[in-house]
Amino acid sequence: MPLREKKYQVHGLTGQFCDASSELMYRRTIQESVRLEFSLAVSVAACVFGMFVISDYYLLGLTRSFYLLLTMRIVVVSLCLLIAFVVRRWSGNDYRVWLHALPLWVFATGIILIVPLRPESLSTQITAVAVATMGFYLLIPNRLTVVTAASLYLNIGFLVSAVLFAGLTPIGMLLLAVLLGMSNVVGFFALLRLERLQRKQYAMLYEERDQNRQLHNEIAHRQSLEEQLRIAAERDALTNLNNRGHFMKLAKGLLKRSQYEKVPFSLFMIDVDHFKSINDTWGHSHGDWVLTKIAGVCAESLRPSDVIGRFGGEEFVVALPNTSPSEAQMIAERLKMKVAELSSMEEMSKLNPSITIGVAATSADDVGLESLITRADQMLYVGKRGGRNQVVVCRDARSDSS
Numbered sequence: 001m002p003l004r005e006k007k008y009q010v011h012g013l014t015g016q017f018c019d020a021s022s023e024l025m026y027r028r029t030i031q032e033s034v035r036l037e038f039s040l041a042v043s044v045a046a047c048v049f050g051m052f053v054i055s056d057y058y059l060l061g062l063t064r065s066f067y068l069l070l071t072m073r074i075v076v077v078s079l080c081l082l083i084a085f086v087v088r089r090w091s092g093n094d095y096r097v098w099l100h101a102l103p104l105w106v107f108a109t110g111i112i113l114i115v116p117l118r119p120e121s122l123s124t125q126i127t128a129v130a131v132a133t134m135g136f137y138l139l140i141p142n143r144l145t146v147v148t149a150a151s152l153y154l155n156i157g158f159l160v161s162a163v164l165f166a167g168l169t170p171i172g173m174l175l176l177a178v179l180l181g182m183s184n185v186v187g188f189f190a191l192l193r194l195e196r197l198q199r200k201q202y203a204m205l206y207e208e209r210d211q212n213r214q215l216h217n218e219i220a221h222r223q224s225l226e227e228q229l230r231i232a233a234e235r236d237a238l239t240n241l242n243n244r245g246h247f248m249k250l251a252k253g254l255l256k257r258s259q260y261e262k263v264p265f266s267l268f269m270i271d272v273d274h275f276k277s278i279n280d281t282w283g284h285s286h287g288d289w290v291l292t293k294i295a296g297v298c299a300e301s302l303r304p305s306d307v308i309g310r311f312g313g314e315e316f317v318v319a320l321p322n323t324s325p326s327e328a329q330m331i332a333e334r335l336k337m338k339v340a341e342l343s344s345m346e347e348m349s350k351l352n353p354s355i356t357i358g359v360a361a362t363s364a365d366d367v368g369l370e371s372l373i374t375r376a377d378q379m380l381y382v383g384k385r386g387g388r389n390q391v392v393v394c395r396d397a398r399s400d401s402s
């Protein structure tokens, strides 16, 4: 049997979950409503039991038996009302089996005691016992085992009392035993069915909740996977900058927007100088580390509106919306300076890293991103030929002036 089914398996005779922890959880869930129903049902039953004092008076008058019955009824009613009150107000969060069982035993004792005090009304009392038995099973919420025990006590006690005090014949005793036995069987199976149904409903609800939770977890897992995939598709693994494809997508959007708003747009092509010799001298993995440092410095020095990407190898590209050529030159110089400052780091002191930046700017609305990149690349080449570690600006990407 699968674990889940085993957890919610209901016992065929007690109507409770076979698994103790499931039963405990179920009881905790219904605890509040059980307390309310229990105290209500016990209070109503106590009042009904008390009201029979009227028939006692009509049958017995103001005799000694009447006063004894009256005292007994007052004791039963008071005790039961007190228990109902305690369960509602003070029983805390624990389910006390004995406290919930107590009113049944008190009622049963009271009913049994009526026989010796009013033996002539046995036939009415038999009906009352049958009704009380059904009430035990179906009206006052209790465990099936508790109800069965209290019911048997009532029925056997009543039978014995009837034989001893009401002179019940053997045939009469047999008939009464059959009648009370039938009430018990009907009550037992009705409550058993109810208990099983309630637990099955509870199990279904919880299974549904479990499945929902699993579904939520699955969705969250998939969303996080999608996010990871998206990041992997957009980011460069070494520098964590935008990769070339994603940069192109973002930069195209920024250029379009600048052209729509009729504001200048600039683009940097950045290349690390003599990077081959860094690799050759310090090793490829140290070269990787230098690349990530330079990428980090560039990314940190830009404005939030700028977009940077790794174009390939030791080459980076930056899109700067709403940036005039002179502003672009200033920003590029600042970048160059920040990279040069890296040599103040102990691990970089012997490397003296530097970058050359080619800048292309435009205010025209018919210049494409590719031609801006080509222009910036050309400026980069000019800078490399001019001795590196410098910024070269093309002020209008449509003209050739720089």
Ligand SMILES: Nc1nc2c(ncn2[C@@H]2O[C@H](COP(=O)(O)OP(=O)(O)OP(=O)(O)O)[C@@H](O)[C@H]2O)c(=O)[nH]1
Pocket: 238, 271, 272, 273, 274, 275, 276, 277, 279, 283, 284, 285, 286, 287, 288, 291, 312, 313, 314, 384, 388
């Ligand atoms: N460590 C490392 N090296 C890389 C990476 N991508 C490209 N390179 C290396 O970068 C070097 C680039 O060398 P070149 O194109 O000759 O340029 P350079 O040495 O920087 O010289 P200039 O650009 O002319 O200043 C090559 O040796 C590549 O192998 C990378 O991801 N990590």
